[in-house]
Structures are given as C-alpha cells and as structure tokens.
Amino acid sequence: MDIIANLLNGSLVFSTALIFAALGGLISERSGVINIGIEGFMVSGAFFSAVTAYYAEAAGFGAMSPWIGLIGAFIFTVIFSSIHAVASIKYGANQVVSGTVINILAAGSTFFLVKMIFVGSAETPLLTNVFHKVRIPYLTDIPFVGKVFFNAYPTTYVAIALVIVLHFILFKTPSGLRLRSVGEHPNAAATVGVKVNRMRYIAVILSGSVASLGGATIVMTMNGNFAHNTIAGQGFIALAAVIIGKWNPIGAILAALLFGVAQAVKDQFQIFEFAATIPTEIFYMLPYLLTLVVLIGAGGKSRAPKALGEHYEVGKR
Amino acid sequence: MKLNEIFKRESLFVPIIAIVLGLVLGALVMYVGGYDPILAYHSMITQIFGSTFDIGETIRTIVPLVMCGLAVAISFRAGMFNIGVDGQIIMGSLGALIVGTQIDLPPFLHGLVAILVGALFGGLWGALVGYLKASKGISEVVTSIMLNFIALYFSQLVINQFMLQEGTQRSQMIKDSASIQMSWLSNFAGGARIHWGFIIAILAVIFYQVYLNKTKWGYELRAVGHNPHAANYAGMNVSRVIVRTMFISGVFGGLVGAFDVLGVFKYVAISSTTSGLGFDGIAVSLLGGNTAIGVLLSGMLIGALTYGSQGMSFGAGVPGEIIRMVIGFIIFFVAAPGIVRLLFRPFHKKTKKES
Structure with a gap:
C-alpha cells in the first residue's frame, strides 16, 4: 500500500506541469484558437521563472523567490502569447503556423538570452530557493489519501485549485459561456453581442500565461534551473491530454494524471522485484502505448470546438 | 517591378521580404544584445561557402x-x-x-x-x-x-x-x-x-x-x-x-x-x-x-x-540560437503578410501619390 501511495504521490510531481500546460491549451482552444505553441509557452515559463527567481534571490527575497519566479513566468510569457494572438486573431495567420512560430521563437530566444545574460553559459545558475513539499496538518494523517495528496509541492495545490476554478468559470458563469460560444460559433456569438476577437485575445494571452506555469513548475520543483533540455516535448504531451480529455478541464487533468502515473512508474519500477527482468525501455514506452490503447478502445471520436482553427471574419456566414 | 505587387498575397515577394525582414530583425536583436551583427553575418556566410568542405556539409x-x-x-x-x-x-x-x-x-x-x-x-x-x-x-x-x-x-x-x-x-x-x-x-x-x-x-x-x-x-x-x-x-x-x-x-x-x-x-x-x-x-x-x-x-x-x-x-x-529566432521571424512574416503590409504602408501611400 505504501509503495502505491508513494508512486501516486510521485506522479503528482510530473502531472502538475502537464496540468498547467493542458489547462493553458484548453483555454485557447475553447475560444477557437488552436494552440500548438504550448511547448513554446512552457519553455518561456521555464526560462522567465528561472531568471526572475535568480534575480529575486540575488535581491534577498529568499524563500519568496520561487513565487516571484512563478509570477515572472506568468507576466513575461505575455510577450510570446501576444505574438500568437496578434498573428492569428488580427492578421488571420494560420493558427498552426503561428503556434509553430511560437515554439521556434521561444526556444531560440530563450537559449540566446541565457547565453547572453550568463555570458556563454548554456544554462541558468542553480537556484538555492526552490519549492519544497508541504504537509498539510491533519489531512496528511488520513491513511493512503493523505500520503498521496496532502504531501505535495505548493504548485500542485495551485494547479488543482486552478482546475476547479476554470471548470467553474467555463461552465457556470456568463464569461465562460461566452468563451465557449466564441469557439463553437463565433458569428452567432457576435450576433448576440459577444465581442469575439476581444474574447479570443483574452483567451490566448491567458492560455500562454497558464501554460507557462507548467514550465515554471518543472524548474521550481524538479530541475532548479533552466537548460536547453528542461522542456523536451511536455508541451506536446499536454496538447495530447487536451484532446484525450475532450477539451474538458476534468478530462484533461485525468489524462495528465495518467501520464504522470506512467512517468512515475518508469522511475520507481526498480522497487518491484519482478520488474528487474523486464527491459527498462518497456516501462518508458508504457505511458504512450497506454494512451494509444485507451484511445483505440474509446473510439477516439472526441469532439473539438466547432470553430477551432477558423479565423473570425465579421459578417461571414 | 512595381512596389504594389508586394501587396498581392500570392506574390513571391512576401517570402523574400519576410527573409530580409527576418535577417534585419535578427541583426537588431544582436545589436541590442551588444554583438556585432555585420561580423556575425559575415562569419555565417564564410561558414556556408568558405570551403568545398563547408559547401559539402x-x-x-x-x-x-x-x-x-x-x-x-x-x-x-x-x-x-x-x-x-x-x-x-x-x-x-x-x-x-x-x-x-x-x-x-x-x-x-x-x-x-x-x-x-x-x-x-x-x-x-x-x-x-x-x-x-x-x-x-x-x-x-x-x-x-x-x-x-x-x-x-x-x-x-x-x-x-x-x-x-x-x-x-x-x-x-x-x-x-x-x-x-x-x-x-x-x-x-x-x-x-x-x-x-x-x-x-x-x-x-x-x-x-x-x-x-x-x-x-x-x-x-x-x-x-x-x-x-x-x-x-x-x-x-x-x-x-x-x-x-x-x-x-x-x-x-x-x-x-x-x-x-x-x-x-x-x-x-x-x-x-x-x-x-x-x-x-x-x-x-x-x-x-x-x-x-x-x-x-x-x-x-x-x-x-x-x-x-x-x-x-x-x-x-554570437550564440547560434539567434538563427532560430531569425527562422521564427521569417515564418511569422510569411504567415501574417498583413504585418509586412503594415510595415510598408508608408511607402505604399507614397507610390500611390506619385502614380
């Protein structure tokens, strides 16, 4: 039982980053703007959090600096998300192309800046202040559940709170209804007075900032600094989580948790005796194979927002 | 060639102008970052065409x-x-x-x-x-x-x-x-x-x-x-x-x-x-x-x-990643030709007046 609790607890670490990234992707796609650029936003978040936290440390903020890093990621990623927003909403650029541009630009410019700021170094200095696991009093003592959920990094709690908030906003408030309507049928939404493009701007920019927290989480809980391989494909896995989760926040986090568990399995499988005879690569493959099998079993007919990828033109029917 | 043709979406000029703009923007980034863009592009061209080995690679x-x-x-x-x-x-x-x-x-x-x-x-x-x-x-x-x-x-x-x-x-x-x-x-x-x-x-x-x-x-x-x-x-x-x-x-x-x-x-x-x-x-x-x-x-x-x-x-x-940025800029300009048009609008108006 303890082993399983540890496993699930470990998987939360991996899942948290994916949850942020998937939520980010979901916000944008629900408004009808495809977001291939999640990977780029994560890179941006990882970079800006590492740099702002580094300077916050230098300025003597101590234990507060990882939080300042998160805020830095959230704010500065607007630079990239606004590029995606302006290109795809105002100038009608193909949204896949514009997202790809974000991926290329984010990777190129952050690595460039790292080498520029930290003269020739390929990665940012290791941070001394990072997040540590927080035990929530009393709740941690609940058998099993306490061990799994209530002894985690602060970012995990933020992510789970965000899922609940986002689900509430999307499905229980007028703003959420407007956001969804813009993604389903922008012209109909416009007819009843919703400002389509404004809604989409908000969604895309928020999307970038939320996804950036995913990158920041990886820096602030696992790696402690930013290097060229800090973000390696997690953004695309988050994208897959959005699609597998059928563009629904709860679905997306379940998918993210699934990936997290599989990721944790591959890191912790050594503790099982029977596993020693199985080649490691099988475990590495597992999460992705599992996803494919789940998708094939589910028939995969997931329904994307209807206007996803369509440029909104006033008066078009 | 008339400048107006730049503004046709189909024309070959959008990619060409996008490439030029991308390289210029890259130079700007290098300049702001305290590097020498002319030396950088010069060494880039030397690397590409410098020897038969380089051309082969x-x-x-x-x-x-x-x-x-x-x-x-x-x-x-x-x-x-x-x-x-x-x-x-x-x-x-x-x-x-x-x-x-x-x-x-x-x-x-x-x-x-x-x-x-x-x-x-x-x-x-x-x-x-x-x-x-x-x-x-x-x-x-x-x-x-x-x-x-x-x-x-x-x-x-x-x-x-x-x-x-x-x-x-x-x-x-x-x-x-x-x-x-x-x-x-x-x-x-x-x-x-x-x-x-x-x-x-x-x-x-x-x-x-x-x-x-x-x-x-x-x-x-x-x-x-x-x-x-x-x-x-x-x-x-x-x-x-x-x-x-x-x-x-x-x-x-x-x-x-x-x-x-x-x-x-x-x-x-x-x-x-x-x-x-x-x-x-x-x-x-x-x-x-x-x-x-x-x-x-x-x-x-x-x-x-x-x-x-x-x-x-x-x-x-100069960190080689600058070229990734340049490639990103180029694709960005190709994908959103409206921005290229916006940048050239002052010239566009002038030519209209002349003609």
Missing part, C-alpha cells in the same frame, strides 16, 4: 530538411498535421541499421536494400497514424506524438538487446558494404559527408511535384485536403487516401533516418530525445507553402542558415 544539412519538409507538406496537402516525422525518422534509422549490421550483401545492393527497408519502416509507421485516423477517427496529432515516443524507446530496446556496441551508448557500426557515402565526391569536398541521399532528395522533390499535380492519386489527395466530405461524395475512398498519404509521408521521414545511418554516422546513438528534425520540417514546409519548389528553396535556406549559425558562434561569439 551545408548540402548534407539541407538534404534531411528538404525530405522532412516534403514529409510534413504532403500530409498538410491532404489536410493532416504530421508531427510524427521524428518517429518515422527513428524507425527508418532502425530499419536501415538492422539491414546494415545483420545482413551480408554485395556492396551497392546492400546499401540499396538498407535504404528500402528504412523507407518501408518509416512508411509503415506513418501509415499507422493514417490508419488510426481513418478507421478510428483518432486525431493524427495525438497519435503521431505518442508514436514518436514509442519509436524512440522501441528503437532503444532493439539496439540495447541485439545490436549494442559493448561498453558504449551506441549501436554497432554498419558493414562497409552498406555505406551510401559518395566517397569520390567526399574526397573532392575535403571529407564532407556527402551521400547518395543528396540524389534521392532531388528525386523526391520531383516525385512530389509530379505525384501531386499529374497523377490521379495526387488529385484525390488534394481533393481530400480541400474537403474530405466532398471528396467522399465524389466517390473517392477518403480512408485509403489518408493511409496512402501518410505512408508516403512516412517514407520521406524513413529515408532521412536511413541516410543518417548509412551515409553520415554509420551507427545509431542511444539518445534520450528525438532528433527534432521533424519539427524543423514543419518550418520548412510552412515557409515553402507546401509546394515542391517552395520546400526545396526553404529547405536550402533553413539548412544553410542552420549550418552557418555554427560559424557565428566561432567567428563572432
């Missing part, structure tokens, strides 16, 4: 980019987004590696068989994505991402179990008979690793042009890309077109993998990530507008810039 960089560009472009034309080229490359490498290390054949024939098996591995890997989309309706974006990782670990598994070079993190070397290096050309180019893939890439561009525009299958492909429902209504077998297209796309990817093993490295290194070439292929195909000649030209541009960027860091101390 530039060509070697261009070949996989063109092939990956074609792989992405052909799926785009059928209305699909293939992020799975990375996985197809890995499968192609694996296929070529198996033939190259495990089988004995006479020279030339050995290389040919290895290339064909590599292409087949890549093609089947691509076709799997097509099949899952056509029969189960699963988004090709998701399956190709998953299959990238599965290919990566599957290839590691096979190499670790059967073909590992003792004490290293790479496979055994392929047999000499399977090499596809063009040694006479390599010697001429000062040892640059030029291989037969260079010829195959040119043939692939021609194939792409002819297949898409002159054959019945190509016509079906484009019809499905425009509107699968209409294509279905017109009596085309949409599923078959999707699987077939993804097979061809995978063959292009598989060939890239085979070239790397047989022509460049002679072995497969065990790496923790995929090569990322498939993602560069997305950039190539987008910049080239998914046409044969466009992909060829943009592959040449991006390949030359990428190889040249190494010279920037040696020659001018």
Whole structure:
C-alpha cells in the first residue's frame, strides 16, 4: 500500500506541469484558437521563472523567490502569447503556423538570452530557493489519501485549485459561456453581442500565461534551473491530454494524471522485484502505448470546438 | 517591378521580404544584445561557402530538411498535421541499421536494400497514424506524438538487446558494404559527408511535384485536403487516401533516418530525445507553402542558415540560437503578410501619390 501511495504521490510531481500546460491549451482552444505553441509557452515559463527567481534571490527575497519566479513566468510569457494572438486573431495567420512560430521563437530566444545574460553559459545558475513539499496538518494523517495528496509541492495545490476554478468559470458563469460560444460559433456569438476577437485575445494571452506555469513548475520543483533540455516535448504531451480529455478541464487533468502515473512508474519500477527482468525501455514506452490503447478502445471520436482553427471574419456566414 | 505587387498575397515577394525582414530583425536583436551583427553575418556566410568542405556539409544539412519538409507538406496537402516525422525518422534509422549490421550483401545492393527497408519502416509507421485516423477517427496529432515516443524507446530496446556496441551508448557500426557515402565526391569536398541521399532528395522533390499535380492519386489527395466530405461524395475512398498519404509521408521521414545511418554516422546513438528534425520540417514546409519548389528553396535556406549559425558562434561569439529566432521571424512574416503590409504602408501611400 505504501509503495502505491508513494508512486501516486510521485506522479503528482510530473502531472502538475502537464496540468498547467493542458489547462493553458484548453483555454485557447475553447475560444477557437488552436494552440500548438504550448511547448513554446512552457519553455518561456521555464526560462522567465528561472531568471526572475535568480534575480529575486540575488535581491534577498529568499524563500519568496520561487513565487516571484512563478509570477515572472506568468507576466513575461505575455510577450510570446501576444505574438500568437496578434498573428492569428488580427492578421488571420494560420493558427498552426503561428503556434509553430511560437515554439521556434521561444526556444531560440530563450537559449540566446541565457547565453547572453550568463555570458556563454548554456544554462541558468542553480537556484538555492526552490519549492519544497508541504504537509498539510491533519489531512496528511488520513491513511493512503493523505500520503498521496496532502504531501505535495505548493504548485500542485495551485494547479488543482486552478482546475476547479476554470471548470467553474467555463461552465457556470456568463464569461465562460461566452468563451465557449466564441469557439463553437463565433458569428452567432457576435450576433448576440459577444465581442469575439476581444474574447479570443483574452483567451490566448491567458492560455500562454497558464501554460507557462507548467514550465515554471518543472524548474521550481524538479530541475532548479533552466537548460536547453528542461522542456523536451511536455508541451506536446499536454496538447495530447487536451484532446484525450475532450477539451474538458476534468478530462484533461485525468489524462495528465495518467501520464504522470506512467512517468512515475518508469522511475520507481526498480522497487518491484519482478520488474528487474523486464527491459527498462518497456516501462518508458508504457505511458504512450497506454494512451494509444485507451484511445483505440474509446473510439477516439472526441469532439473539438466547432470553430477551432477558423479565423473570425465579421459578417461571414 | 512595381512596389504594389508586394501587396498581392500570392506574390513571391512576401517570402523574400519576410527573409530580409527576418535577417534585419535578427541583426537588431544582436545589436541590442551588444554583438556585432555585420561580423556575425559575415562569419555565417564564410561558414556556408568558405570551403568545398563547408559547401559539402551545408548540402548534407539541407538534404534531411528538404525530405522532412516534403514529409510534413504532403500530409498538410491532404489536410493532416504530421508531427510524427521524428518517429518515422527513428524507425527508418532502425530499419536501415538492422539491414546494415545483420545482413551480408554485395556492396551497392546492400546499401540499396538498407535504404528500402528504412523507407518501408518509416512508411509503415506513418501509415499507422493514417490508419488510426481513418478507421478510428483518432486525431493524427495525438497519435503521431505518442508514436514518436514509442519509436524512440522501441528503437532503444532493439539496439540495447541485439545490436549494442559493448561498453558504449551506441549501436554497432554498419558493414562497409552498406555505406551510401559518395566517397569520390567526399574526397573532392575535403571529407564532407556527402551521400547518395543528396540524389534521392532531388528525386523526391520531383516525385512530389509530379505525384501531386499529374497523377490521379495526387488529385484525390488534394481533393481530400480541400474537403474530405466532398471528396467522399465524389466517390473517392477518403480512408485509403489518408493511409496512402501518410505512408508516403512516412517514407520521406524513413529515408532521412536511413541516410543518417548509412551515409553520415554509420551507427545509431542511444539518445534520450528525438532528433527534432521533424519539427524543423514543419518550418520548412510552412515557409515553402507546401509546394515542391517552395520546400526545396526553404529547405536550402533553413539548412544553410542552420549550418552557418555554427560559424557565428566561432567567428563572432554570437550564440547560434539567434538563427532560430531569425527562422521564427521569417515564418511569422510569411504567415501574417498583413504585418509586412503594415510595415510598408508608408511607402505604399507614397507610390500611390506619385502614380
């Protein structure tokens, strides 16, 4: 039982980053703007959090600096998300192309800046202040559940709170209804007075900032600094989580948790005796194979927002 | 040439102006960052054209980019987004590696068989994505991402179990008979690793042009890309077109993998990530507008810039990543020609007044 609790607890670490990234992707796609650029936003978040936290440390903020890093990621990623927003909403650029541009630009410019700021170094200095696991009093003592959920990094709690908030906003408030309507049928939404493009701007920019927290989480809980391989494909896995989760926040986090568990399995499988005879690569493959099998079993007919990828033109029917 | 023509979306001028703007913006970034942009571009050009060796290595960089560009472009034309080229490359490498290390054949024939098996591995890997989309309706974006990782670990598994070079993190070397290096050309180019893939890439561009525009299958492909429902209504077998297209796309990817093993490295290194070439292929195909000649030209541009960027860091101390930014800028301007128009609006008004 303890082993399983540890496993699930470990998987939360991996899942948290994916949850942020998937939520980010979901916000944008629900408004009808495809977001291939999640990977780029994560890179941006990882970079800006590492740099702002580094300077916050230098300025003597101590234990507060990882939080300042998160805020830095959230704010500065607007630079990239606004590029995606302006290109795809105002100038009608193909949204896949514009997202790809974000991926290329984010990777190129952050690595460039790292080498520029930290003269020739390929990665940012290791941070001394990072997040540590927080035990929530009393709740941690609940058998099993306490061990799994209530002894985690602060970012995990933020992510789970965000899922609940986002689900509430999307499905229980007028703003959420407007956001969804813009993604389903922008012209109909416009007819009843919703400002389509404004809604989409908000969604895309928020999307970038939320996804950036995913990158920041990886820096602030696992790696402690930013290097060229800090973000390696997690953004695309988050994208897959959005699609597998059928563009629904709860679905997306379940998918993210699934990936997290599989990721944790591959890191912790050594503790099982029977596993020693199985080649490691099988475990590495597992999460992705599992996803494919789940998708094939589910028939995969997931329904994307209807206007996803369509440029909104006033008066078009 | 009238300046007004810049403002036609179809014109060739948008890409050309985008390239110029991208390079200028890159120079600006370098200048602001305290580097010398002129020295940087000078060292880049020296790196690309400086010696016959450099020209040869530039060509070697261009070949996989063109092939990956074609792989992405052909799926785009059928209305699909293939992020799975990375996985197809890995499968192609694996296929070529198996033939190259495990089988004995006479020279030339050995290389040919290895290339064909590599292409087949890549093609089947691509076709799997097509099949899952056509029969189960699963988004090709998701399956190709998953299959990238599965290919990566599957290839590691096979190499670790059967073909590992003792004490290293790479496979055994392929047999000499399977090499596809063009040694006479390599010697001429000062040892640059030029291989037969260079010829195959040119043939692939021609194939792409002819297949898409002159054959019945190509016509079906484009019809499905425009509107699968209409294509279905017109009596085309949409599923078959999707699987077939993804097979061809995978063959292009598989060939890239085979070239790397047989022509460049002679072995497969065990790496923790995929090569990322498939993602560069997305950039190539987008910049080239998914046409044969466009992909060829943009592959040449991006390949030359990428190889040249190494010279920037040696020659001018500028981080080579600046070139990634330049490539990003260029695609951005091509994708949103409205911004180019906006930048040129002052000139545009002037010419109108004059005329």
